[in-house]
Amino acid sequence: MRYETERTRRRGHADTATDTLARGLGLFSIALGIAEIAAPRALARALGMKGQEGLIAGYGVREIATGIGILASKDPTPWIWGRVAGDGLDLATLATALEGKNPKKGNVGIAMAAVAGVTALDVYCAQTLSRESPHPLPPMQDYSGRTGYPRGIEQSHGAARDFEVPPDFRTPEALRPYTQPEAPRHPQPSM
Amino acid sequence: MKALVWHGTTDIRCDSVPDPRIEHPRDAIIKVTSCAICGSDLHLYDHFMPGMKSGDIMGHETMGEVVDVGAESKGKLKVGDRVVIPFTIICGECDQCKRGNFSVCERTNRNGHIAAKAFGHTTAGLFGYTHLTGGYAGGQAEYLRVPFADATHIKVPDGIPDEKLLFLSDIFPTGWQAAVQCDIQPTDTVAIWGCGPVGQMAIRSAILLGAKQVIAIDRVPERLAMAEAGGAVTINFDEESVIERLNELTNGRGPEKCIDAVGMEAHATATIDSMYDRVKQATMMETDRPHVLREMAYVCRPAGTLSIPGVYGGLLDKIPFGAIMNKGLTIRTGQTHVNRWTDDLLRRIEDGQIDPSFVITHTVSLDEGPDMYKVFRDKQDGCIKVVIKP
Numbered sequence: 001m002r003y004e005t006e007r008t009r010r011r012g013h014a015d016t017a018t019d020t021l022a023r024g025l026g027l028f029s030i031a032l033g034i035a036e037i038a039a040p041r042a043l044a045r046a047l048g049m050k051g052q053e054g055l056i057a058g059y060g061v062r063e064i065a066t067g068i069g070i071l072a073s074k075d076p077t078p079w080i081w082g083r084v085a086g087d088g089l090d091l092a093t094l095a096t097a098l099e100g101k102n103p104k105k106g107n108v109g110i111a112m113a114a115v116a117g118v119t120a121l122d123v124y125c126a127q128t129l130s131r132e133s134p135h136p137l138p139p140m141q142d143y144s145g146r147t148g149y150p151r152g153i154e155q156s157h158g159a160a161r162d163f164e165v166p167p168d169f170r171t172p173e174a175l176r177p178y179t180q181p182e183a184p185r186h187p188q189p190s191m
Numbered sequence: 192m193k194a195l196v197w198h199g200t201t202d203i204r205c206d207s208v209p210d211p212r213i214e215h216p217r218d219a220i221i222k223v224t225s226c227a228i229c230g231s232d233l234h235l236y237d238h239f240m241p242g243m244k245s246g247d248i249m250g251h252e253t254m255g256e257v258v259d260v261g262a263e264s265k266g267k268l269k270v271g272d273r274v275v276i277p278f279t280i281i282c283g284e285c286d287q288c289k290r291g292n293f294s295v296c297e298r299t300n301r302n303g304h305i306a307a308k309a310f311g312h313t314t315a316g317l318f319g320y321t322h323l324t325g326g327y328a329g330g331q332a333e334y335l336r337v338p339f340a341d342a343t344h345i346k347v348p349d350g351i352p353d354e355k356l357l358f359l360s361d362i363f364p365t366g367w368q369a370a371v372q373c374d375i376q377p378t379d380t381v382a383i384w385g386c387g388p389v390g391q392m393a394i395r396s397a398i399l400l401g402a403k404q405v406i407a408i409d410r411v412p413e414r415l416a417m418a419e420a421g422g423a424v425t426i427n428f429d430e431e432s433v434i435e436r437l438n439e440l441t442n443g444r445g446p447e448k449c450i451d452a453v454g455m456e457a458h459a460t461a462t463i464d465s466m467y468d469r470v471k472q473a474t475m476m477e478t479d480r481p482h483v484l485r486e487m488a489y490v491c492r493p494a495g496t497l498s499i500p501g502v503y504g505g506l507l508d509k510i511p512f513g514a515i516m517n518k519g520l521t522i523r524t525g526q527t528h529v530n531r532w533t534d535d536l537l538r539r540i541e542d543g544q545i546d547p548s549f550v551i552t553h554t555v556s557l558d559e560g561p562d563m564y565k566v567f568r569d570k571q572d573g574c575i576k577v578v579i580k581p
Contacts, residue, residue, distance in 0.1 A: 027473070071466050074429070141552065141573030143417040148395045148549035153422050158377075158401035159544045163535065166291070171374040171496065171521065 018128045022080055025125060026070030028118070029063045029083065036060025047111060048104030049097050059093075062086055080126040087119040193581065194332030195560045197247045200238040203561045208248065211328065211336035216263035219340030221274060225353040226330045227252040228560070228577040229278075229361055230387045231454075231502045233568050235321065239455055239478070240504050242305070242321030251278035251318040252360040253330025254353060260340070267341040275345040276330060276337055277529035278361045280316035283342030294526035299339055300325045314526065331560060333581045345533045348541075354548035354578065355540055358392070362576075363536055363547045365500050365527040366392025366452070370400050372498040372523035373448035380404040382437055382446035382490070383423070384483045386414035388576045389500055390452035391550050394421040399544060402448075406440055408433055413573040417550070437490050445492035454501030455479035464509065471508060478505030488514045499524035550576040557581045 036043065037060035040053040049056070066086060069079035094115065097108045149156040196206040211220055229252050234240045254275040260268050268274070280299040281288050287295045296315035300306055303313030306323050316338070319329015328336060337343055347356045366389050373381060381397040383390050386409035397405045398421065407418035410429040419425050426436045437446055457465065457480045464482055471477035487497050488511045497520055515522070539545055552575045555563055563577045 027470070030470070068466070071469075072462075141413050143413050143552075143573070143575075144420050146417050146549040147420045147422075148391070148545055148547065149398075149421075150543045150546045153398065156395075156544050157398050157422065160396075160399035160539065161377075161401045163371075163400065165371055165374050166531075168290075169371050169374060169523065 018125060021121065021125050022070055022076045022129065025080065025083060025118075025122060026067045026076065029067030029070065033060040033063030033065075033067060036063060046104065046107050047094070047097055048102040048108065052093075055093070059086075059090065075129075077126065077129040080122060080129060083122045084119065084126055087115055087122055090115050091119070192333035193557050194248045194328075195250060195557065195579075197235060197243050197249055198245050201236055201565070203236060203249060203564050205558050205560055208332070211334050213259055213261045214336065215338065216261040217339050217341055218261040219257055219264050219268050219337045219344070220259040221253075221255040221276065221335050221337060222258045223253055223255040223330055223333055223335055223581045225254050225357045226250050226332075226579050226581065227357060227360075227362075228331070228563060228567055228579070230389060231320070233564070234455060234502060234504065236564050236568060237456070240321055240323075240502075242323040242326075244322060244326070247319065247321075247326070248328040248330075248332055249319045250329035250331030251320055252357060252362070253318070253335055254347070254357050254360060255335070258334070264341040268344060272344075273347050273349060275347055275356055275359045275533075276318070276335065277343060277345060277359075277364075277533070278318055278320070279343075279526060279529050280318065280325065280327065280337075280339055281342045281530060282339050288342070291528055291531045293528040293530050299343075302326060317526075331557070331579060331581075333557070342530075345530065345537070347537065351540070352548070354551055355546055356537075357578065358388075358547040358550070359529075359533050359536060359540075361527065361529065362388045362550070363392050364529045364532040365389050366394075367396045367532050367536060368525075368527045369393045369450045369452065369498045369500040370396035370402075371532075372500075373397070373450065373496050375400045375402045375448060377401050378403055379448050380406065380441050380446040381448040381450065382406045382408065382487075383418075383450040383452055384408045384487065385452035385454075385501065386411070386418040386425075387452065388550050390414075390450075391417055391421060391575070392547065393450050393452055393500070394418055394423045395545055397448075397450075398422045399539070404440065406437065406446065411570050413552075414570075414575060417575065420549075433486060434490050441492070445490050445495070447492045447495045449487040449491045449495065449497050451483045451487055451497070451499045451501040453483045455481075455503050457482040467509070477508045479503050479507050481507040481510060485509065485511055488512075488518075488520065491518065491520055493518040494520070496521045496523060500527070551578050553577045555579055 036056050040056040043056050044050055044053050066082050070076040094108055094112045192210050194208045195203055197203055235243055257268050257270055257272040279294045281293045281296045282298040285297040287297050294315050299316035300313045302322050302325055306313045316325030318327050345359055370393055379402050381402045383393050386407050394405055394407055405423040407423035408426045409415050410427050415425040468480040560579050566574045567577050
């Protein structure tokens with residue numbers, strides 16, 4: 001049995017787990033982006049980065065755009081690499097908060113460790129996706145002969161026209177616009 | 192006996208369980224000769240349907256031989272009878288059964304009060320399909336207790352293989368009812384979303400009923416090939432726009448009849464609304480993913496019909512009811528009134544108009560059943576329909 005699913009075939013990959021990981025990263029991206037846009041002040045306060053609220057919200061927009069790109073594209077590989085680049089930017093920005101007398105350095109360290117962990121996942125996912133074939137795999141089984149009509153489709157087409165649709169399943173006469181005879185072009189003379 | 196038992200999300204095992212026995216004079220026990228995994232079983236496997244308990248036996252597509260009959264069923268059944276068991280348990284006596292609305296039988300759901308809380312009224316008891324529908328043991332097992340057996344059976348003749356008859360239990364009448372609900376006219380284009388087993392049966396039913404054109408929508412190559420073999424024009428929704436293509440194939444008018452053979456777990460991923468559904472479902476703010484319903488309402492020709500055999504379980508969001516109302520669309524839906532159609536369908540099988548066994552892609556033993564759930568769910572190995580031989 002080939003290990004292949006409709007999801008992996010859609011993107012031409014042969015590994016469901018990596019596709020699932022990519023989708024997970026896409027959803028994570030959107031969730032993080034929403035948090036950054038919704039609460040930039042709280043984040044800035046927690047990280048001792050007051051005055052950087054606009055930058056945090058901007059990063060939120062980037063996260064959401066990347067997440068949508070991952071979920072909506074047929075091949076998420078470039079979008080995952082985009083996440084890797086974004087992770088680098090996040091780490092560089094967080095590193096600036098380690099300078100000086102920031103009282104929240106501990107929180108910054110925790111945030112950097114978390115970003116580093118996600119970066120590792122992003123790199124793994126992007127590398128695995130890049131190694132796989134971008135071309136969709138052909139169908140595995142040939143079902144083109146499975147008509148289901150022992151006497152052939154020509155014989156079976158309309159074979160059940162003798163079936164009387166029960167009244168409760170029938171389209172009311174008033175709603176049958178397609179089967180009505182065409183109205184006469186000129187009004188009939190009244191008698 | 193051995194049976195496939197639900198233990199939790201994506202956790203189905205082949206366990207040893209006590210043999211069923213007659214519990215009521217209307218019961219019968221059948222020795223299962225063939226059963227199948229249904230697409231709606233996957234909603235239980237993934238635990239999208241509430242009301243399952245660990246230890247529940249799965250399965251509602253079953254046939255076999257009668258081995259024991261309760262006193263009150265003896266006039267209608269006898270030991271040795273060959274029967275297909277419909278997935279809806281019916282009393283045959285209540286007002287709804289007398290009207291042929293078997294899937295909403297008023298008596299057979301022993302947990303009717305729970306169903307009434309969820310849906311407003313009780314619906315019929317179902318085999319192996321949550322405690323909302325009675326919590327009855329299912330038929331993916333060596334033996335099955337059939338409650339209300341004097342009414343809940345379809346007698347079938349010897350000499351026809353199980354594979355041709357088994358699907359009278361569910362998917363064939365379900366696809367048939369989906370097409371009948373459309374009241375197909377010879378001028379109609381019927382568009383069918385989903386080329387799983389029910390979609391495949393709906394395609395054949397629409398052809399048998401004489402539709403002018405049948406269009407099938409999916410993205411799995413094997414399923415599209417099988418749909419094409421059945422006489423459908425196919426649309427791969429990963430490769431082309433469903434709306435544009437349907438309008439193109441109907442000269443801009445839209446299909447008169449639309450069938451949703453997908454239900455609550457639509458897999459479209461590249462649309463804004465499906466991403467919205469994923470997020471809402473993940474945060475438990477929506478139970479179902481109704482992408483297909485939205486698409487059908489939008490593309491269906493005004494005054495057309497939406498037929499919905501696909502299973503939905505709860506609350507749906509962002510349904511374009513404005514389109515449905517203003518275009519005057521008719522919606523017909525419901526679980527299948529199996530016994531209402533089976534005499535006619537059995538005749539068509541015997542007559543050679545259709546052979547439902549075309550859909551079987553895998554035949555396995557009960558021991559292999561748990562693995563096949565995953566294979567079927569993930570559409571691996573070209574899997575479309577799994578038959579189990581206990």
